Amino acid sequence: MQAAVAIAAAEAIAAKTQGTFGVGGLMLDQHGNVLKSLHNNVIRHGLVFDPTAHGERQLIDWYYAERARGRALPAPGDITIVTTLDPCCMCSGAILAGGFNVVAAAPDRIAGINYDCDATFGALPAGLRAQAQRSFSYPAVLGASLYARAGAGATPRPFFIGKTIAEATQALCALAFEATSREVVALFGADRAREQLRDPATLAPDHRIVRALKQLHPDALTYRCAPHVPDAGLAPFLRQAMVRAEEGDAVALLDAFGNLLLCMSGKRAQSGIRSAFMETTRAYAQLRYKLMDGASAAQQEEVRLYLGHPREGTFVFAHGPDHGAVSFMDLGAWASTMEGPLPAHNPAQLQYVAPRIDAAALAAVCAAMPPLYRDVIGLNPTQVRDHALVAALAS
Incomplete structure (x- = not known):
């Protein structure tokens, strides 16, 4: 768990350096092997490149593209997406549409699908909530700081069971996003009235x-x-x-x-x-x-x-x-x-x-x-x- 989130956090730092939302993620197979890691690409060279280029969405499109090229990949139900930030509604819909699992490190109390942190997913239409409860996992963060939390959501894949996220890593995930969100949103406001x-x-x-x-x-x-x-x-x-x-x-x-x-x-x-x-x-x-x-x-x-x-x-x-x-x-x-x-x-x-x-x-x-x-x-x-x-x- 910690190793996977650390890779995602490194991607988030790369995103921050690029000047886009500081969010990163990776895709694991059923054995915990990394299939692909990448970061948010909404902004490139100080310009809006693709408002849908969130990490989770890009990983899912990568998965389908690789399968189309003939690569043998596990079924979506055997795939886990690890992301530094609770998925937004776009990415949550994409994850649910594909049938993937997800592990989220930091909360997003404004746009995250688990914004209220109760893992009941009331933000979703009723017909999707049970699926999210089976596939969205929020591992425990041990410690005494504001970043500490009890585990919630779905039981993670077997190779994650009993494992937690280090406070410092979870804090890094949260801060990478917080440090970039205002500047990136401002770029969307640079267009003419x-x-x-x-x-x-x-x-x-x-x-x-x-x-x-x-x-x-x-x-x-x-x-x-x-x-x-x-x-x-x-x-x-x-x-x-x-x-x-x-x-x-x-x-x-x-x-x-x-x-x-x-x-x-x-x-x-x-x-x-x-x-x-x-x-x-x-x-x-x-x-x-x-x-x-x-x-x-x-x-x-x-x-x-x-x-x-x-x-x-x-x-x-x-x-x-x-x-x-x-x-x-x-x-x-x-x-x-x-x-x-x-x-x-x-x-x-x-x-x-x-x-x-x-x-x-x-x-x-x-x-x-x-x-x-x-x-x-x-x-x-x-x-x-x-x-x-x-x-x-x-x-």
């Missing part, structure tokens, strides 16, 4: 930003609606993406002017957690990163002006969230993309066309989530207002 943004539809077709958008999504800038009010004209783009999707879902990203920037399907046949939303938010973040990394200050400013932070636009899901693990992951990933309160003029940033569960049930899922999601960011998925769009997608 709505009144400063410029319309990318006014750029010349051969402008580097337009070329990059079109290369990523050929239909970019071919649809436009009133800001934050998607209409029936979006339906063909969602349907086209749904046809390509293994799971029949799609997510569109509209900017602050109502322009279509992306409309993507998931790739869950490649990785069980590559949902349509995960693909969309990662693709947009990495598009902005590629345009800004190594660019001049003036070129970076141009990207920020024409490709604003998603909080100023609208994510439109073809199908709304439900009580499942993938939907919970998506809700958490959306919050990780926002990484702060929504602007008052855009409270309905996350919209869906077709509901999977009724609005009251979805509101209850969001209200039960940890404080970051329900109190700070104000997660509140809403159905699109345009009845013609609902009817068009249904047809």
Whole structure:
């Protein structure tokens, strides 16, 4: 136990050095052998690289990618992810969707799935709580400091039974995150406010930003609606993406002017957690990163002006969230993309066309989530207002 957490802590220190959230983790097989270790990669070179690049999510995608290459790996139920910080909602959903086990060192009382430290997992939809109680473990930390705790959660894998985490190591895990969180969150706030943004539809077709958008999504800038009010004209783009999707879902990203920037399907046949939303938010973040990394200050400013932070636009899901693990992951990933309160003029940033569960049930899922999601960011998925769009997608 101590050795595994120490490796994860070393990854967290590497993350801190990189300037991203100080969180690290590793994946162990059923015998306790290290399969892979890595750290948070949300920030690279002082820029947002991928808001979903938390350690646990990356480890799970690595697992699926290795299996796709033909590597013989144990089943997820025989795998243990060791992480320095209690998993957030995105990573918890990914872990549960894949069926992995997890050992968490330090608590996260704002965004962790066990934020109240009682290991009953009331933040999860009821149907997922029993699974979390069987697979999420919080080993004892012996000592007399504020970092000491009794063991809680699931019984760890046999090679961990009876083992604990050293106080100093657990403290290192906690402090690595605390020392980086404020600075990283501030980077998400470096983007321009709505009144400063410029319309990318006014750029010349051969402008580097337009070329990059079109290369990523050929239909970019071919649809436009009133800001934050998607209409029936979006339906063909969602349907086209749904046809390509293994799971029949799609997510569109509209900017602050109502322009279509992306409309993507998931790739869950490649990785069980590559949902349509995960693909969309990662693709947009990495598009902005590629345009800004190594660019001049003036070129970076141009990207920020024409490709604003998603909080100023609208994510439109073809199908709304439900009580499942993938939907919970998506809700958490959306919050990780926002990484702060929504602007008052855009409270309905996350919209869906077709509901999977009724609005009251979805509101209850969001209200039960940890404080970051329900109190700070104000997660509140809403159905699109345009009845013609609902009817068009249904047809």
